Amino acid sequence: MRQVPCRRGPAAAGAAAWLRGRPGMSDLLEVTESGLYCAAGDFHIDPWRRVPRAVITHAHADHARPGCDRYLCAAPGKLVLRTRLGPGATIDSLRRGESLSINGVRVSLVPAGHVLGSAQVRLEHRGVVWVVTGDYKMAADPTCDPFEPVEADVLVTESTFGLPIYRWPDPAEVAAEINAWWRANQEAGHASILFAYALGKAQRLAALVDPTIGPIVAHGAVAKLVRAYRDSGVRLPPIDGVPAGARSVGHGRALVIAPPSAAGSRWLRLFGEASTAAASGWMMLRGVRRRRGFDRGFVLSDHADFPGLVAAVEASRARRVLVTHGSTEAFARFLRERGLDATVLPTRFTGEAPPDVGADGGDDVGELEAGAADEPPVVEGAHGDGARSVEPVP
Amino acid sequence: MRRFADLYWRLDGTTSITEKVQALRDYFAAAHPDDAACALAVLGGARQSRAVPLPLLRRQAAAVAGIPAWLLEECYAQTGDLAETLALVLPPSDRLPPPDDPGPPSVTGDLGLAGHVARLAGLRGQKDEEVIGRFLVDTWRVLAPRERIVWHKLLTGGCRVGVSRSLLARALADLAGVDPATMIARLVARAPLDGAAFTRLLDATDAGPDGLRPYPFFLAAPLDGPVEALGPRSDWQAEWKWDGIRAQLVQRDGAVAVWTRGEDLATEAFPEIALAAAGLPTGTVLDGELLAVRGGHLLGFAPLQRRSGRRRVTRPLLVEVPCVFVAYDIVEADGEDLRALALTARRARMERVLSAVGAEPAAFLPPGATAPAGGPTATLWISPEVPGVGWDDLAARRVESRQRGVEGLILKRRDSPYGSGRTRGDWWKWKIEPLEIDAVLLYAQSGHGRRAALHTDYTLGVWHEGRLVTVAKAYSGLSDTEIVEVDRIVRATTRERHGPVRIVEPSLVFQIAFEGVAPSTRHKAGLALRFPRIVRWRRDKGIADAGGLADLARLCRPPLEVVP
Numbered sequence: 001m002r003q004v005p006c007r008r009g010p011a012a013a014g015a016a017a018w019l020r021g022r023p024g025m026s027d028l029l030e031v032t033e034s035g036l037y038c039a040a041g042d043f044h045i046d047p048w049r050r051v052p053r054a055v056i057t058h059a060h061a062d063h064a065r066p067g068c069d070r071y072l073c074a075a076p077g078k079l080v081l082r083t084r085l086g087p088g089a090t091i092d093s094l095r096r097g098e099s100l101s102i103n104g105v106r107v108s109l110v111p112a113g114h115v116l117g118s119a120q121v122r123l124e125h126r127g128v129v130w131v132v133t134g135d136y137k138m139a140a141d142p143t144c145d146p147f148e149p150v151e152a153d154v155l156v157t158e159s160t161f162g163l164p165i166y167r168w169p170d171p172a173e174v175a176a177e178i179n180a181w182w183r184a185n186q187e188a189g190h191a192s193i194l195f196a197y198a199l200g201k202a203q204r205l206a207a208l209v210d211p212t213i214g215p216i217v218a219h220g221a222v223a224k225l226v227r228a229y230r231d232s233g234v235r236l237p238p239i240d241g242v243p244a245g246a247r248s249v250g251h252g253r254a255l256v257i258a259p260p261s262a263a264g265s266r267w268l269r270l271f272g273e274a275s276t277a278a279a280s281g282w283m284m285l286r287g288v289r290r291r292r293g294f295d296r297g298f299v300l301s302d303h304a305d306f307p308g309l310v311a312a313v314e315a316s317r318a319r320r321v322l323v324t325h326g327s328t329e330a331f332a333r334f335l336r337e338r339g340l341d342a343t344v345l346p347t348r349f350t351g352e353a354p355p356d357v358g359a360d361g362g363d364d365v366g367e368l369e370a371g372a373a374d375e376p377p378v379v380e381g382a383h384g385d386g387a388r389s390v391e392p393v394p
Numbered sequence: 395m396r397r398f399a400d401l402y403w404r405l406d407g408t409t410s411i412t413e414k415v416q417a418l419r420d421y422f423a424a425a426h427p428d429d430a431a432c433a434l435a436v437l438g439g440a441r442q443s444r445a446v447p448l449p450l451l452r453r454q455a456a457a458v459a460g461i462p463a464w465l466l467e468e469c470y471a472q473t474g475d476l477a478e479t480l481a482l483v484l485p486p487s488d489r490l491p492p493p494d495d496p497g498p499p500s501v502t503g504d505l506g507l508a509g510h511v512a513r514l515a516g517l518r519g520q521k522d523e524e525v526i527g528r529f530l531v532d533t534w535r536v537l538a539p540r541e542r543i544v545w546h547k548l549l550t551g552g553c554r555v556g557v558s559r560s561l562l563a564r565a566l567a568d569l570a571g572v573d574p575a576t577m578i579a580r581l582v583a584r585a586p587l588d589g590a591a592f593t594r595l596l597d598a599t600d601a602g603p604d605g606l607r608p609y610p611f612f613l614a615a616p617l618d619g620p621v622e623a624l625g626p627r628s629d630w631q632a633e634w635k636w637d638g639i640r641a642q643l644v645q646r647d648g649a650v651a652v653w654t655r656g657e658d659l660a661t662e663a664f665p666e667i668a669l670a671a672a673g674l675p676t677g678t679v680l681d682g683e684l685l686a687v688r689g690g691h692l693l694g695f696a697p698l699q700r701r702s703g704r705r706r707v708t709r710p711l712l713v714e715v716p717c718v719f720v721a722y723d724i725v726e727a728d729g730e731d732l733r734a735l736a737l738t739a740r741r742a743r744m745e746r747v748l749s750a751v752g753a754e755p756a757a758f759l760p761p762g763a764t765a766p767a768g769g770p771t772a773t774l775w776i777s778p779e780v781p782g783v784g785w786d787d788l789a790a791r792r793v794e795s796r797q798r799g800v801e802g803l804i805l806k807r808r809d810s811p812y813g814s815g816r817t818r819g820d821w822w823k824w825k826i827e828p829l830e831i832d833a834v835l836l837y838a839q840s841g842h843g844r845r846a847a848l849h850t851d852y853t854l855g856v857w858h859e860g861r862l863v864t865v866a867k868a869y870s871g872l873s874d875t876e877i878v879e880v881d882r883i884v885r886a887t888t889r890e891r892h893g894p895v896r897i898v899e900p901s902l903v904f905q906i907a908f909e910g911v912a913p914s915t916r917h918k919a920g921l922a923l924r925f926p927r928i929v930r931w932r933r934d935k936g937i938a939d940a941g942g943l944a945d946l947a948r949l950c951r952p953p954l955e956v957v958p
């Protein structure tokens with residue numbers, strides 16, 4: 001194992017305290033009823049309740065909740081966050097390399113590679129550096145800035161896929177599989193319906209597939225965020241919405257990107273005979289694939305796989321690691337056996353995740369639990385209000 | 395192996411029967427006959443005996459994957475499938491560590507399914523862990539990750555992918571140009587063990603010896619409406635629904651066979667029945683029920699299972715659990731297929747044949763604490779008609795079912811032929827309502843296959859002297875949404891974890907239905923429920939409202955020696 005320089009700051013005594021669920025006095029972050037809290041700076045990171053000041057890692061529903069007085073996010077994600085929170089929210093942003101001092105705590109945001117504008121939160125206070133990764137991935141993604149490793153004394157990392165059964169295939173190979181599936185469906189005269197989380201995964205897929213195969217059609221929930229991506233300067237291929245009053249769409253040629261909550265909805269009947277598929281990290285598991293009952297499952301995640309998580313922890317050179325989301329206990333133990341001071345960060349998401357079982361079936365555990373309410377009603381069409389008149393094809 | 399793995403994933407990837415048949419057909423058309431014969435056995439659920447001890451397999455896989463053993467177990471708990479877990483954690487072939495021993499690899503290239511199965515068979519009895527370890531690494535090296543799952547399934551003893559015998563028969567029949575029923579009969583009569591036999595199986599012109607093959611069992615459907623809707627009572631023959639194992643006795647040219655439903659040959663498991671069947675005239679096939687009966691007392695279903703599960707029956711077991719055959723139909727007499735005859739005519743024929751060998755109408759006492767010595771010892775019986783003039787009369791008799799140790803009534807239309815499969819309308823089972831109790835969730839375990847990521851196997855308990863004791867393990871009968879919710883509660887209220895099993899803080903109450911109670915050494919309570927299943931989640935009940943062990947002990951048949 002690589003030698004880790006011993007740089008334990010005054011915060012180091014807190015590990016045992018975390019384990020007992022009682023934060024140590026000297027820890028920069030603690031878990032409160034409202035979420036991860038920085039007492040020195042008096043702000044929360046990804047709070048799950050309304051708080052005065054929220055630093056947001058990314059706009060997924062379980063990380064960015066409405067109702068806070070003031071938000072801070074990375075500049076590339078501001079529009080997306082606004083789309084989620086509405087026009088009334090007060091959102092400040094930080095560009096790459098910029099930092100902001102909040103009550104003496106220096107805050108900067110570093111790309112996490114998860115979705116557009118996703119960031120790791122770096123906090124520096126009295127010479128001690130804490131980094132909260134939020135959700136992140138190492139794999140290539142044409143729709144957002146790549147993950148950048150940050151050195152830290154204490155690293156708070158996610159572990160959604162913190163087991164060695166999760167090792168992602170090359171996204172280019174997955175894209176080729178999706179293209180082949182789309183072509184085969186076209187030959188059979190069937191539409192290709194691909195379920196993916198509306199924010200991030202959907203846009204990434206649109207950018208990955210070969211747009212010369214046929215039209216790409218987006219569900220309303222997806223289309224709204226496609227606009228936010230475009231307005232943020234992300235290049236995406238042409239993506240059609242569903243016109244108001246349409247009775248059938250695509251004539252069996254289209255690739256339809258829809259959130260998992262649209263599965264089984266009447267909206268999908270617009271496309272006639274169709275093959276269905278889902279794109280998610282959970283599709284790695286045969287049981288999950290079968291359970292979801294889609295025709296195909298593509299392994300494509302916006303989270304780090306197991307080797308990615310290990311690499312991120314190593315790159316941070318952190319001596320102390322707090323693990324949150326997913327297979328926390330196993331991943332923390334694995335890190336401990338590699339000589340790190342690793343513990344589970346107690347959050348309201350208890351223990352490991354139920355993979356891909358919620359109605360919304362995204363990549364992100366929290367989103368599974370919290371995301372459904374965030375999606376518009378499924379009959380709503382692609383063009384917002386106008387599409388409400390869409391009648392399901394009998 | 396690549397071809398069989400392709401088939402496996404094609405079957406796995408679809409729920410459409412047509413596509414499954416097509417996938418099977420494609421495979422059997424292209425595969426080498428040796429591989430095809432082997433695939434037929436594997437898909438038909440033939441159990442491979444375990445060539446490699448599981449602990450060694452796990453140890454070796456963890457070592458090659460470079461992960462600690464406990465982490466492999468965590469992975470297994472998440473997937474619920476050992477074969478898959480191993481395949482997912484192992485690195486691809488080009489990143490496997492080189493073997494410690496530089497000798498030549500024990501396998502190279504694509505062996506084919508039959509080759510791999512033979513190779514596994516060759517390993518049986520091997521004790522040298524180094525040899526086994528090398529065997530594993532060499533095989534992993536020649537297999538792509540998607541082939542490894544399939545190979546691990548062979549290795550760990552089972553490779554079922556939801557392919558029924560009838561599905562296999564459809565694909566093979568299509569390939570051979572014969573009808574599916576003929577193919578089923580061929581498969582039952584002689585499972586092809588090698589490539590030559592497989593080629594013969596597909597020979598359209600091969601009449602082959604019919605041997606001792608049974609007829610497809612005609613099945614009764616559950617009665618789903620009011621019994622009066624069946625029309626006049628006099629059109630129907632009523633019999634007790636025996637709580638045993640459905641079987642056909644075949645006697646042809648002095649040779650006998652006992653076939654249980656699902657076309658399993660069980661002659662060796664029931665030697666006394668086979669002996670009695672030998673006394674029947676040649677060319678006789680009887681349809682009926684195997685029951686465990688001692689001294690005129692029914693022994694119940696659990697003892698019968700001890701008999702049916704074995705290839706060879708020991709002398710003490712024969713004495714402890716003697717079995718009888720209660721005939722209710724005759725489908726062949728004097729070598730002639732009687733299935734087209736009306737039930738009344740078949741019944742008259744059956745009574746004639748059986749009376750000639752001294753069989754009498756069955757009259758058994760329900761399971762009792764002590765089955766007396768003496769009492770009737772005959773092996774072949776006739777299932778009697780249950781009298782009763784109108785439906786009301788019959789309904790009154792049905793109420794006696796539980797006391798009699800039967801499951802209810804079977805109604806058969808008197809003018810009906812012996813059908814095939816589950817053709818509805820002629821045979822109905824009119825079962826008594828199940829028993830029910832409210833029980834508390836104590837342990838939860840993740841499911842397998844489709845539900846691997848969720849906790850769907852529940853161990854439930856009832857109160858006994860102020861403590862909850864386990865009495866049943868039931869698979870979830872809940873809706874998908876409820877399963878997810880229960881899963882979340884299970885995770886949030888876990889007290890201890892033992893591999894995939896979680897001991898939870900008792901809080902959830904489920905209403906469970908069951909068919910009976912029998913003594914058991916598996917559960918601490920000393921009894922176990924038969925066919926327990928979850929009827930509904932009683933959110934309205936607290937754990938204090940759950941049932942007590944005494945309620946169950948009263949229902950136990952045979953009665954418990956010491957009531958808890």
Ligand SMILES: [Zn+2]
Binds near residue numbers: 058060063364
């Ligand atoms: Zn996320």
